[in-house]
Amino acid sequence: MMSELAMVLALLGVAVVMFAINRPRMDVVAVIMMVALPMTGVISMSEALMGFSDPNIVLIAGLFVIGEALVRTGVAQRLGDWLTARAGASEAKLIFLLMVIVAGIGSFMSSTGVVAIFIPIVLRIAHKAQIPAGRLMMPLSIAALISGMMTLVATPPNLIVHSELIRQGYEGFGFFALTPFGVPILVMAVVYMLVARRFLAPGPAPARPERAALANWVEDYSLAGREHRLRLHQSSGLAGKRLDVLDLRASAGINIVAIERGSRFRRKLLQPRAETVLHGGDILLIDHRAGDAAPDFDLDAFAQQHDLSVLPVTGQWFTDTAQEIGMAQVIVPPTSRLIGKTVTKARFRNIYDLSVIGIKHGTKPVAAEIANENLRAGDTLLTVGPWRAIRKLQEERRDLVLLDLPAESDEAVPARHRAPLAVGVLALVVVLMVWGIVPNVQAALLGCLLLGLFRCIDMAGAYRSIHWQSLILIVGMLPFSLALQRTGGVDIAAQALLGWLDAASPRLVLAAIFAVTGILGLFISNTATAVLMAPVALAVASALDASPYPFAMAVALAASAAFMTPVSSPVNTLVVGPGNYRFSDFVRIGVPFAVICLITSVVLVPLVFPF
Structure with missing residues (x-):
């Protein structure tokens, strides 16, 4: 038995190390463990896969879909608009309303999604109020994490944790079982942040007083100096040739953003594809920045060589074509598969039908050739392309998160008249x-079906909204709980914890469990932490006869109290760039509040759930 336990602990140690260094991805680590655990002989392969039949896995997937429907119908955005109207220029009132709304919405949808929705809203408010x-x-970010303590x-x-209680023969938690603790912690968080915000390093608010228009972004990113329009004459050598044959990106460092075709009165914009054939009279909207492909590029010489006319590009041109071509700023989340790749290697335009014409690392725009720039977590990308492609970004959550749309998008996107239906289904x-x-x-699946029936979300959007990486991570880590119980690892951990505390009071044991869970969450996902700590906590209760x-x-x-570092949760990572934060900011603000949460939990939990 001890040899089997040693093998299971060795695998667990390997998993923790891979989680900590984030190599390979978390869901890949989970699959590796699902394959490796049955080789120890402790569990069978069918037991390693039992997580796929767990109702809670299906429930989590359904909640992703419901949350996406709230985004697509504009429910969350309308709450943000209400916040803007109510808060005015009062910083204290703004923080109060912001944290309450975010915690409330996060009670029913992904906290990462909530933060992604509110980042642009908060930036606009901050600039307008000069905060x-x-x-x-x-x-x-703190309110989004506390939302996990609400329902x-x-x-x-x-x-x-609820599933582990049921698996061991206990009745699970009720829907609002966590609310008596989440609400007081939220109240303390509001008071705490009204004081602690003064210790945050103040940075410039990078938002505009009003919602940015396309012309504003053209000015901000100096696109008027980099973007060009070239008209092909009938005699041009480019006419009649496919774009993949010309390969202008490689030969001249040119990125074709859009193609105008037709007369002035019947003009249409085409999305460039490899098989697109250029015609005489076409107008090419190109993006060029000197780089490795053509460091000495001369636009006039290129136009003369290929019999082209250079036309002006202004912010007004983008505004005039706003019904056909749009822009969007997106952020690269920590879970993105694009991290470490260049825009070219990631095949960005092929996948998203959009061109990247600007990149910011944190708050600093990239001055070099963006096609050769490796993407990082938290990067902001300025994309341009058809509105249908930009609307698809609103359904994307894993690799890209939509950060901001220009003012013109209000007229380009469909009406959000299905919002009342989405709220009713919720x-x-x-x-x-x-x-x-x-x-x-069953309730969640019924909600998904009704949202589809009312056309609040379609099947493609529903599938894209599900964070498969999280589901695979949970399924892959669940077998560890069973393996550790069978080999006696859970009992040994529980006895070691009790022995270390040396017959301490139950409240002190409760504090120790909270602290161990929180510390473990600094290195691995809070989901994996819950999988490992839930059976240990129940074993401790059994040993205490409590x-x-x-x-x-x-x-x-404790799993939701991930306030302490910018890598403790994807929620924290997303706000680093917009908030102009350093690692030390999270330590200075997050560690004291995590201690406050520990003390509050030790005081309140026994009052609601006696030992």
Whole structure:
């Protein structure tokens, strides 16, 4: 038995190291563990795959879809607009309303998605109220994390702890079981941030007082000096040739953004593709920046050589074509598969039908050839292309997160008249879950079907909204819980914890479980932390002959208390650039508040769930 335990612990150690260095991706690590664990003989292959049949996995997937429908119908954005109108120029009122709204929305959808929605809203408010963005971004991320302490379905770790209780024969948590702790912690977070925000390094607010227009972005990124329009004469040597044959990117460093074709009164904009054939009379919108391909590029010489006419490009041109071609700023999240790749190697235009014409590392624009620039987590990309492609970005969550749209997008995107239907479906799902009329997973699936029926979301958008990496991570880590129990690892960990505390009071044990969970969450995903710590907490309760609920609740609350570093959660990573933060900012603000959460939990949890 000890040899089997040693093998399981060795695999667990390898998994933790790979999680910490983020090599390979977390979901790949999970698949490796699913394959490796049965080789120890502790569990079978069917047991390693049992997570795929867990109702909570389906429930989490359904919640991703419901959250996406709230985004697509504009419910979350409308709340942001209401916040803007109500807060005015009061920083204290703004922080209060912001944290309450974000925590409320995050109770029913992905906290990462909530932050992505509110970053541009907060930036605009910060600039208008002359408040440094750094004073508002930290409250935003903290409120999003606290949203995981509001309801049972707010975050995957809650459902994992709930599932472990049921698996060991106990009754699971109710829908609002965490709310008595989340609400007080949120209140303390608001008060704490009203004081602690003063210690954040103030940075410039990079937003405009009003929503940026296409012409503004042309000015900001100096596109008028880099973007050009070239008309092909009938005699041009480029006419009649395919773009993949010409390969202008490689030969001249030219990126064709769009093609204007037709007369002035019947003009249409074409999205350039490899098989597109150029015609005489076409107008090419190109983006060029001196780089390795053509360091000495001369636009006039190129035009003369190929019998082209150079036409002006102004912000007004982009405004005039706003119904056909648009721009969007997107941010690269920590989970993105684009990290470490260049725009060219990532085949960005082929995949998204959009061209990248600007990149910012944090708040600094890239001055070099952007096609050869490796992308990093938190980078901001300025993209240009047809509105249908930009609208698809609103459904993307894994590799790119839509950061901002220009003012022209209000007229280009479809009307959001289905928002009341989305809100009604959400209310129905919550009622079904709260009253236990049907199982939670059935309520979520019913909500997904109704959202599809009312055309709040389509099947393609539903599939894209599901964060498959998170689901695979959960499924891959669940077998560790069973393997550690069978080999006695859970009991040994529980006894070691109790021995270290040396017959301490249950409250001190509760504090230790919270602290261990929080510290472990600094190195690995809070989802994986919940998988490992939930059975240990229940074993500790059994050894103390106490109720399992307070100890299980401590794990759930600690898993959401990931305030301490910018890499503790994707939520923190997203606000680093917009807030102009340093690593030390999260340590100075997050560590004291994590301690506050620990003390609050130790005081309140036994009152609601007695030992």
